[in-house]
Amino acid sequence: MTLKTRLMTAAAAIAVTAPIATASTAFAAGFALKEQSVSGQGTAYAGVTAGGNGDASSMFYNPATMGLVTGIEAVQTATGVIVKSKVDSASATRAQRLGGTAISGNASPGDIAQDAIVPAGYFVYSIDDDLKVGLSANGPWGLVTDYGDSWIGRYHGIRSDLRTYNFVPTVSYRINPMIIIGGGVQIQYAKAKLSQSSDFGASRLGRPGALDVKSDVTGDDWGWGVSLGALIEPVKGTRIGIGYRSAVKHSLTGNISFTGLPASLAGALPSQAANADLITPEIASIGLYHEVNDRWAVMADVQWTNWSRFKELRVNIANPALNSLTEEHWKDTWYYALGTSYKVTDKLTLRGGIAFDKGAVDVEYRTPRIPEQNRYWLSVGAGYQVTDSLRVDAAYSHVFVPKASVNLTDDLTGAEAGRGNLTAEYKSSIDLIGLQAKFTF
Template sequence: MSPTALRTRLLTAVAAVAVTAPIASTAFAAGFALKEQSVSGMGAAYAGVTAGANGDASSMFYNPATMGLVTGIEVVQTATGVIVKSKVDSASATRAARLGGTAIRGDASPGDIAQDALIPSGYFVYSVNNDLKLGLSANGPWGLVTDYGDAWIGRYHGIRSDLRTYNFAPTVSYRINPMITVGGGVQIQYAKAKLSQASDFGASRLGRPGALDVKSDVTGDDWGWGFTLGALIEPVKGTRIGLAYRSPVNHTLTGNISFTGLPAALAGALPGQGAKADLTTPDVASIGLYHEVNDRWAVMADVQWTNWSRFRELRVNIANPALSSLTEEHWNDTWYYSLGTSYKVTDKLTLRGGVAFDKGSVDIDYRTPRVPEQNRYWLSVGAGYQVTDSIRVDAAYSHVFVPGTSVALTDDLTGAEAGRGNLNVKYKSSIDLVGLQAKFTF
């Protein structure tokens, strides 16, 4: 290949990765994590992906050292369609007992609060030589959208929650010896968010609960950075152990708050003004195992820990401190366990399957309607086909079983959430994931 042709292919590949900024939507793993960054990995419920079990560059998101398995130049583009349902089964809301305990009027059945989504991701790896690899990835690792509509009865606790992240990671790996490869990268992350809720202005200012609602919309964005580290160990040929760590990324989302619903005579009481909110994405540590039983059959496993206990509160600071708000979260660390297998039907066709358990991050005592999440159980199947010597296509399907979820909040007019009312909600949820991936090698 001529130097000019090589440069053209490299620029084309990098451009393909750079424009694949993900469309993040409702969170599909514990908390607000988006695990769907590899279709070949999804086919085995992400079992062994930390050890490069899926066999392509998309594993670099989970462990940068797996780039050491790539030869030549490789470009991977993925797209995962998500059909998610989270339906409010029944809901009730009342004011605090000291305010009379009267029912809060509004929509008790807002329907499906989730949104379907398309999540793309892109990867590029260039082999400087057999030992040194350079890479670039574009992903949306964190995201959340829930929307109940302005009129629902829990509007004082939240209406719309929208978080989107765009993560770009230049990465390098190096094979120290035939057994050990190490890797690392820098996360360059953009985050933007919107939070909406209503306030009972009638109760707080007019002495008439429910007489006047005021809606607030807080928007903000920020750039942050972090890092990834990983190691890949192959003690014997066909058996690999992967270790990886993804650091937290600190954001101070800066924007503004605006208010709607005030009569003209009172509009000057709540002018739009500056707002800030701190957001720290959790750090993640994982270990993966891949073992080839024979030349056709392989088994794999993964365990992932996510430090969700960093998320203790949701605090929004307003230029006027009297308008600042605080929601206590008290999330817990979570674990994700997966087991999978792959079978080479022919030299071109590989089938995969896997199961997983994804622990929820918040107990019912602190569960809020912004993130009404629960434990999840994964069942996945997938297939990969080598179309030509340089093109491979993978497809996968996962069904995520979500047990019935509840939110039960009590307002005793003390603490950060005083005056928002008592709220009881039950949800019925399910998630279906359909993914398609293409790998190009040069």
């Protein structure tokens, strides 16, 4: 095996296996992770659907952009996600029919989000000038929020943990000098853990607050979907990209376990089978890339996400009396981004971008598991051609998140009866620091 072959094989292996090494968990739009391209992050992902970022990482958003790759290319990204979502001075009371008494516990759990590193990897091989094949590995959906077992909203949720791993074999083909099409198959693994407490004293003993029982539900599943796209270049230097990623359906199967019961009652709630359905929403996007001159380019992206699929969070237990239901009522969302890039020299490119990311849930349905809100992006980035075969990109984004509130009322009717009234306010922000390497052969 020649040195070139060994390097190419190593780069491909790193690119498609790195997402296995680090969990993809972040507080993002809904539970979507946009952090799949550092070169794209520099423009707040404006133009990525049209391949405006200039490397194979755009195939996550539009598989047809693989057709812009020449030769063999491997891209590895890593984005540090620094999340703050702070809760102070929340309040919780029992339903009026249970006396309306205050629920004891920690009213200020502080930062309930979790920082993470989100990696992604891409590999593209050119069979000829028109036909390309590739493979990508990503974590497109993820979330972790954790309030601690003693917080006053524990009956609504304690820990929410979702992690996904996506592997997408992809092919693109240039039909004519103007049009490229592409498609791939999403092979997705998902695993989740949900924790919360129940007021066992109120429901079983007639003494509200006398006994809390914590439940932990875990489950996982494999699912599949498709990724499709087209790239149109009506004139040289101007491209329009259209991308689509389908929904992926999961039936997460696992078990539920209980803690907090005294020994005399332990047999009443044994560990048992549990399952929950999860559908990651489909995403459609359109992107524009236009070269104003040989140094300066402008770009835009619009993305639609079908969050209205997320109507409820239902957990089915072997003992149906223990089934859990949380109503969500999410809405479809839109993401709008504008960006620009400027080639300072033939080796150095600077980028900038802004974006608006619409929240998916109205305040009356917002829950502490995912305290969702609008987001405003401001991004900068740079790329440098280190050698003929190595390019390095870096990016920084600050995501401004307005204050969000949770206001849940318990009248002892409906699916969430007995969880109590809860009021909480969230002060949140997100910082993203990305680093990317592109290898060409």
